Amino acid sequence: MSPARSIVGVDLGGTKLAVGLVDDNLGILARTSGPVATESPEACLDELYRRLDEATAEYGPVDALGVGTASMVDFRAGRVVLSTNLPLRDVSLRDLLSERYGVPVVVDNDANVACLAEFRYGAGIGTSEMIMLTLGTGIGGGIVANGQLYRGASGAAGELGHMVIDYDGPRCQGACPNRGCLEVYASGQAMGQAARDTAREQPDSALGRALAAGDEVGGPLLSALALDGDPLAVAILTDIGEKLGLGIASIVNIFNPELVVIGGGAAQAAAILLPAARRVVAERALRPQRDEVRIVPAQHGVDAGVLGAAALAIIELFPDEAPARGGRG
Numbered sequence: 515m516s517p518a519r520s521i522v523g524v525d526l527g528g529t530k531l532a533v534g535l536v537d538d539n540l541g542i543l544a545r546t547s548g549p550v551a552t553e554s555p556e557a558c559l560d561e562l563y564r565r566l567d568e569a570t571a572e573y574g575p576v577d578a579l580g581v582g583t584a585s586m587v588d589f590r591a592g593r594v595v596l597s598t599n600l601p602l603r604d605v606s607l608r609d610l611l612s613e614r615y616g617v618p619v620v621v622d623n624d625a626n627v628a629c630l631a632e633f634r635y636g637a638g639i640g641t642s643e644m645i646m647l648t649l650g651t652g653i654g655g656g657i658v659a660n661g662q663l664y665r666g667a668s669g670a671a672g673e674l675g676h677m678v679i680d681y682d683g684p685r686c687q688g689a690c691p692n693r694g695c696l697e698v699y700a701s702g703q704a705m706g707q708a709a710r711d712t713a714r715e716q717p718d719s720a721l722g723r724a725l726a727a728g729d730e731v732g733g734p735l736l737s738a739l740a741l742d743g744d745p746l747a748v749a750i751l752t753d754i755g756e757k758l759g760l761g762i763a764s765i766v767n768i769f770n771p772e773l774v775v776i777g778g779g780a781a782q783a784a785a786i787l788l789p790a791a792r793r794v795v796a797e798r799a800l801r802p803q804r805d806e807v808r809i810v811p812a813q814h815g816v817d818a819g820v821l822g823a824a825a826l827a828i829i830e831l832f833p834d835e836a837p838a839r840g841g842r843g
């Protein structure tokens with residue numbers, strides 16, 4: 515019987531910051547979330563400290579912190595190197611947090627920790643070759659090869675959202691110097707932009723009427739309308755799902771995964787995105803890869819980040835106590 519551990523998992527996304535208390539069986543005991551401060555590095559860190567101060571005061575003593583951040587991370591050094599959608603670069607986040615809270619801290623890329631949660635305790639149970647794409651503000655990627663999270667030379671591998679699908683396409687977001695990245699076409703940001711453009715161009719559509727009524731027109735409304743059967747919203751998300759499929763086709767050719775898991779807050783309409791993506795993969799990817807891969811929605815939804823960050827902390831810091839794969843709950 516392992517001793518009871520309390521781990522705080524942090525999901526620092528490009529838009530949203532979630533903090534949760536997780537037990538050593540990876541049950542989420544408490545959870546708070548709010549917007550991320552993106553005006554400056556100081557504001558971003560202050561908001562993170564404020565949330566963590568509140569959470570640790572409320573949760574009582576904790577054994578460790580696990581952090582997933584929407585950044586390129588030097589995993590061994592626990593350092594944020596660069597972020598596309600956050601104002602953080604060259605920040606020794608692990609050292610800052612472990613000094614402030616007096617507990618061991620593990621920091622990794624947010625898509626990596628979500629990937630770990632799905633691989634060990636979600637959709638990926640039973641596989642050894644798995645890819646995860648998280649559709650959020652941007653698109654994050656996680657690679658599991660031969661049963662291990664693949665991190666690359668400096669821990670920054672898996673930026674699958676920055677795969678170019680149109681060499682002369684629009685500029686990518688934030689700190690990415692490239693053009694035509696998958697993230698430009700299939701992220702939450704892209705869905706929001708498509709919804710707003712359509713609302714303006716077609717004032718008689720459901721999106722147009724929502725805009726006229728002063729409702730917030732963005733990805734969540736687009737997904738809700740599509741899931742409700744609104745034909746225009748379905749058409750927009752089908753188009754986005756096909757773009758996603760273009761990216762997945764390349765991923766399938768390169769990695770030959772058994773499973774591609776699609777998660778993140780903007781994957782709410784997976785029921786529309788995934789069939790479109792599967793169709794493009796079936797048409798465009800090579801054999802035998804395309805015949806072997808399954809493309810499925812994530813099981814942990816918006817909690818994958820918090821859960822994965824806590825799971826990473828347990829696996830890295832208390833490896834003998836980590837719940838067996840699939841053995842959570």
Ligand SMILES: [Zn+2]
Binds near residue numbers: 692693697
């Ligand atoms: Zn890019």
